[in-house]
Amino acid sequence: MRQLMKGNEAIAFAAIHSGIKCFFGYPITPQTEIAAYMAENLHKHGGVFLQAESEVSAINMVYGAAGAGFRVMTSSSSPGISLKQEGISYIAAADLPCVIVNVMRAGPGLGGIQAAQSDYFQATKGGGHGDYHLIVLAPSSAQEMAEMTVTAFNLADKWRMPVMILADGVTGQMMELVDMSKLPEVETCEKPWAANGRKGRAEHNIINTLYLSPEELEAVNRRQEEKYEQIKAELQDWEEYNTENADIIIAAYGITARIARAAADRAAEEGIRVGIIRPRTLWPFPVRAFENVTAKILCAELSRGQMVEDVRLAVNGRIQVDFYGRCGGMLADEDEILDKIRRLAGE
């Protein structure tokens, strides 16, 4: 069942396949295909597409639908994701499962509409106020956008927390073959906590994020921390390419990892062994991938250096970590990466 489709459409297809009841969104380039696909198709599967009056409103509609126990998704791009942060903080605080897609474009401010990876900090370090995390998945192809969407819904329900798919404008817009027969199993679970009407339940269900007693709130924070620690132990996910006996390891995610791979192949022709570590989860960051690395590391990103901080933390000063980044919507350049590789190899 291979189809040629845009990465954004692959996400939308997989979300419907995962059984979403609602999609709430607001138009912004370069992710609007997701909303367009939902507008055309979601109702055919008994779902509801609704264009909200703002991203603020859309994410709070997500809160309502998720709180009522339904699978729900919203998608946006960088400026819109900033606007959603208040709602995301509430959703995380209330332990509500949902999927949020950020097809990143360049910032800050209105920035530009070309692809970037400059929302890494925002996605992985919290984003809104308070101590919380999202599970963050980083697809690098249309195929992975589809697969990770199914995974995202499974994880959201399993861990009762919001999951973000952190993609970029290139993977979102690019058309590729997607094999839908390779999608992961859709796993659903009961949601006895949902505020969906008591229907004879002994107790009423409350979806709430207010804890005026500091003792109580600290206990809530600690409970979430335990969950986060468990997730860090269980969920780290990455892909390795030619890492064994490599002279240099490139750490890159999303579209940048694919460009880095092309540069690595060319370096191999010159006799420089370059491996790639491509994080597939950005939170939890795959620290384990770097445990036994002894080669020099080059971190490549479409930003001025965000994931590189996590790579440095992962190796904890043990080895040198260099950085290559393009920003403003410029793509990483294969030749420039190759130059960097040559220089590192010569050092």
Place this chain on the structure above:
Amino acid sequence: MNKLLNKPRSITDVPFHYCPGCGHGIAHRLLGEVIDELNIIDKTIAVVPVGCAVEAYDYFECDVMEAAHGRAPSVATGIKRCLPESVVVSYQGDGDLAAIGTAETIHMAARGEAVTVIFVNNTIYGMTGGQMAPTTLPLQITQTTPYGRDVLTQGYPLKMCEILAQVKGPSYIERCALDTVPHIRSAKKAIKKAVEYQIKYGAYSFIELLSACPTNWRLSPSAAVKRVGSDMVDYYPLGVYYDKFSEGK
């Protein structure tokens, strides 16, 4: 001994934290009575606001969601679109509904979402200690209008019933007051009708309740309740602003 007056079944045993003379307690009771009378406790989901009613999730026996400040209409929309058979009530204060959440309010009304809005207008930000609200009356003294609200620099109060009456989407809009017994009785009737419209017609309704905040108005409970019937009613006329399904229309 026979108790003559009981608390509605839809209200929990948790003691309200509201000040003496506060309108929130009355509004809660009226909504509780309506839920009881229509026997809808098992299918009602209340969305409660950030404001003095922030702890209302502990006061209602039905399922409840606590929304971020001003976002109750969006939360209510999310719920209702998933559960069209449920009864969804969005309970909000004036700062919540008419300042930070104005966009959400107007757009939910424009969509004619099958939700009942209970709008407690006390012309002040109660919870944060009495600052100017979008509904604060001209010349009214608050913590952030210590010389009285100057409409030329601080803007005019918003009349939400009048604004929403311009929007096609609502089925029923009424402004009531929680001061005298007859007014409170008609407020209850309005809430009941609004919920019935939701059940019967899938209708959006907006019920504004003019309400006292003695603490932040720096008035005794009785003087505060009197002010509702005088200054507030003068500026915010009571009555039905729209009723799509009333007889004769």
